[in-house]
Amino acid sequence: MSDTPRDDCEPGYGFLPCSTNTGGALFLTVIYGALVKGATKLISDGSDYVVDSNVIPRNILGGLLLPLFGAMPAALLILCASVATSDVGPAAIGLMCGLPSALMLLWGAAVFVGRCEMHEGFAVNKLLRNPCDLAQTGVSTDPSTPGYAWYAMASVGCYLLVQTPAVFGATDLRPAYILGSVLSLLAAVLYLTYQVMGTEYARRNEESRRSRYFRYNIVRSLAYYSNRYGGILQPDGSLNTEAIHRIFARFDRDKNGLICREELAGMLLGMDFANPNDPQLLDAFIDTTFRQFDLESSAAAGGASGAANGGSATRGGGRMVQGAGALLRTSSAAAAAALPDGSGGPGQAEVPAAAAAAGTKAAVAASESVAIIADSSSGSAATHVAVDIAGAAGAAGAVPARAEGGVVSTSVLLGRAEPQATQGITEEMFVKVLQGWFAEKQKRFKEDFPHEEAPKQVRRAGTTAMWLLTKQAPEEYKERLLGGSGGRDLGTCPCEEDDAEEAELPSSGVSFTTATTQPTWPAWQSLSWGLVLVVGGALALGLAAVPFTLSLADLSRTSGMPLLVLAFLAGPLAACTVDAQAALQLAARRRSRAISMVFSQVYGGLTLQHTLCLGLLWSVMAARGAAWLYTPECALVALGVVALCALGANHRTIKTLWGLGAVALYPVLLLLLWALQYRRGGQSQLGA
Numbered sequence: 001m002s003d004t005p006r007d008d009c010e011p012g013y014g015f016l017p018c019s020t021n022t023g024g025a026l027f028l029t030v031i032y033g034a035l036v037k038g039a040t041k042l043i044s045d046g047s048d049y050v051v052d053s054n055v056i057p058r059n060i061l062g063g064l065l066l067p068l069f070g071a072m073p074a075a076l077l078i079l080c081a082s083v084a085t086s087d088v089g090p091a092a093i094g095l096m097c098g099l100p101s102a103l104m105l106l107w108g109a110a111v112f113v114g115r116c117e118m119h120e121g122f123a124v125n126k127l128l129r130n131p132c133d134l135a136q137t138g139v140s141t142d143p144s145t146p147g148y149a150w151y152a153m154a155s156v157g158c159y160l161l162v163q164t165p166a167v168f169g170a171t172d173l174r175p176a177y178i179l180g181s182v183l184s185l186l187a188a189v190l191y192l193t194y195q196v197m198g199t200e201y202a203r204r205n206e207e208s209r210r211s212r213y214f215r216y217n218i219v220r221s222l223a224y225y226s227n228r229y230g231g232i233l234q235p236d237g238s239l240n241t242e243a244i245h246r247i248f249a250r251f252d253r254d255k256n257g258l259i260c261r262e263e264l265a266g267m268l269l270g271m272d273f274a275n276p277n278d279p280q281l282l283d284a285f286i287d288t289t290f291r292q293f294d295l296e297s298s299a300a301a302g303g304a305s306g307a308a309n310g311g312s313a314t315r316g317g318g319r320m321v322q323g324a325g326a327l328l329r330t331s332s333a334a335a336a337a338a339l340p341d342g343s344g345g346p347g348q349a350e351v352p353a354a355a356a357a358a359g360t361k362a363a364v365a366a367s368e369s370v371a372i373i374a375d376s377s378s379g380s381a382a383t384h385v386a387v388d389i390a391g392a393a394g395a396a397g398a399v400p401a402r403a404e405g406g407v408v409s410t411s412v413l414l415g416r417a418e419p420q421a422t423q424g425i426t427e428e429m430f431v432k433v434l435q436g437w438f439a440e441k442q443k444r445f446k447e448d449f450p451h452e453e454a455p456k457q458v459r460r461a462g463t464t465a466m467w468l469l470t471k472q473a474p475e476e477y478k479e480r481l482l483g484g485s486g487g488r489d490l491g492t493c494p495c496e497e498d499d500a501e502e503a504e505l506p507s508s509g510v511s512f513t514t515a516t517t518q519p520t521w522p523a524w525q526s527l528s529w530g531l532v533l534v535v536g537g538a539l540a541l542g543l544a545a546v547p548f549t550l551s552l553a554d555l556s557r558t559s560g561m562p563l564l565v566l567a568f569l570a571g572p573l574a575a576c577t578v579d580a581q582a583a584l585q586l587a588a589r590r591r592s593r594a595i596s597m598v599f600s601q602v603y604g605g606l607t608l609q610h611t612l613c614l615g616l617l618w619s620v621m622a623a624r625g626a627a628w629l630y631t632p633e634c635a636l637v638a639l640g641v642v643a644l645c646a647l648g649a650n651h652r653t654i655k656t657l658w659g660l661g662a663v664a665l666y667p668v669l670l671l672l673l674w675a676l677q678y679r680r681g682g683q684s685q686l687g688a
Helices: 024-054 058-084 088-114 147-167 176-231 243-252 261-270 277-303 310-315 322-334 353-358 361-365 391-395 410-415 426-449 454-459 462-471 479-480 521-558 565-573 577-587 592-624 631-650 658-678
Strands: 116-119 137-141 368-375 384-388 654-655
Touching: 024 058, 024 147, 024 176, 024 521, 024 658, 058 088, 058 176, 058 521, 058 592, 088 137, 088 410, 088 521, 088 565, 088 577, 088 592, 088 631, 088 658, 137 322, 137 658, 147 176, 147 631, 176 243, 176 277, 176 426, 176 462, 176 479, 176 592, 243 261, 243 384, 243 426, 261 277, 277 426, 384 577, 426 462, 454 462, 521 565, 565 577, 577 592, 592 631, 631 658
Parallel strands: none
Antiparallel strands: 116 137, 137 654, 368 384
16 A cells, blocks of 8 residues: 555546545545436436336336336446546456445345244244344245346356356457357347336236136136026036026026126125125126126127126226225115015015106116125025116106115215116126136136145045136235235235335336325426436436546555455445435335345346446457456356345245345455455556
């Protein structure tokens, strides 16, 4: 170490201050590093505005733009460091080693900050009674998160494109640089393309899977309910369509050949598919059922809807009925008044005075029927309460505000016009669609759940087909139907319960900032301002990166420390602290969704650093004809990345001790790199 002044410092852009002593060089490094950090903050804030605008499709935003915004500071720093100094290697390689090492440090720190107690191999959200227990605490991720670790681990192979010929003693590495640059940049393009296209495909596949599970459970309820009509299967194993016809007739309360929305509510309740105490979910079930029938009928009829206005009205200019659940709450409260004890019987309905006064069959046919059906678990008794409000009375200007028995009219309660009598599901389509759903479950249930197998006693009795039809599928669709951030995936630990406010974007494009930057701005204004901040931050970072790199070179000359080591330390401090702070705040929520977002960001950052950033570095090295002297340094960091990603790819639950091991990896790599630099005399690589 020496503080001897030197007169050969290089001012940035020919006029910015530089220093020929250690104190001055250190001061300028801090100043220029702060400018780099400020520029990084502008990019981060701009990306938040872009997210808040909700203008760009989420697959493009999360699969392309946010990963590029996240990789932009590292790419600009490495690019500027490779052209700023006379020797392209030390500063740029120091950044290429330091930035992945910092991400591994962030990975380990997130495990420690977000650790929770483990139960049956999974971390229990927000439960940490013994913070000092490092062996029985950890974090758990979503099922899709380990897949991103495989991508990060595979991206390390881009190093081999130049490392391999260098190890075998190749003297002219320019062809290897060019090939490595082209293939690495191509890998980055393919990765981002996959994120855009693959995540959209995965989203559609997820929606298809949830819809299929919904149909599976509808089939299950129908199979149980059909027992009162001779069972859903014939003795020869074929479907008992007569039972389906009788179920339709059972719930077609007004006998108009259609099941309307309120009659469908009665059917879902009567089959115990829905719970009358959860009217919001019941309303969502009705919407989904109509939509499913509409899709099936459109596919069967080549575009002609068989759910006569039922599904299309749901998707069109508003719901056919908004708030059927509220109606059910009111009707169930008046059920006792509608049917006195001992009066009536199953299937009978009280016709209100308003409908009777209309005195015509058309009035009764145009009426709406809400059937609240409460079956006991034994199925021995059932109470049917039907509330009929005559549509003809409304057409005559005499729509009553309250029907007999104190039950509020559906149209008055829901604040809408009386629907037409033709809105509903026809009997033909009801039978045809359900036949398809039963066939689908018989064919695909084993594909969706290959580990499910009928018990021995079921197989001996020859009732495997009935066992399969009555097998329940996971009810993942409930949270999605209620507007949540997503249901629980297959294989998710039973203790997972995610925050509704945490936004989810595909793959590595997860924004750490969950609060919106300016929620009151118009969408296009927010998008425009966000892009201005991103572009301005990128320009500012590019301008500040050159004097920052030169100040590091001056500090290396005056202090005797290897430039590679200084870049390894200072680069991440300037470029990564903004996102690292936000990531740790997110991990501190101690929820699996938050940890999955942090891990996805880390894996995505590693992937782009080993493809995009490495491709840019090799492009500059090919243009300048630089020698490759850094095989041991890059190999050390690459091995660390492979070890960490292998751990994350093969384990959804990461123990706290493993996270502390990742934290300890950073100083170990720093010491090894320093030792390698001193061994080869790295402190004199720039020359005196």
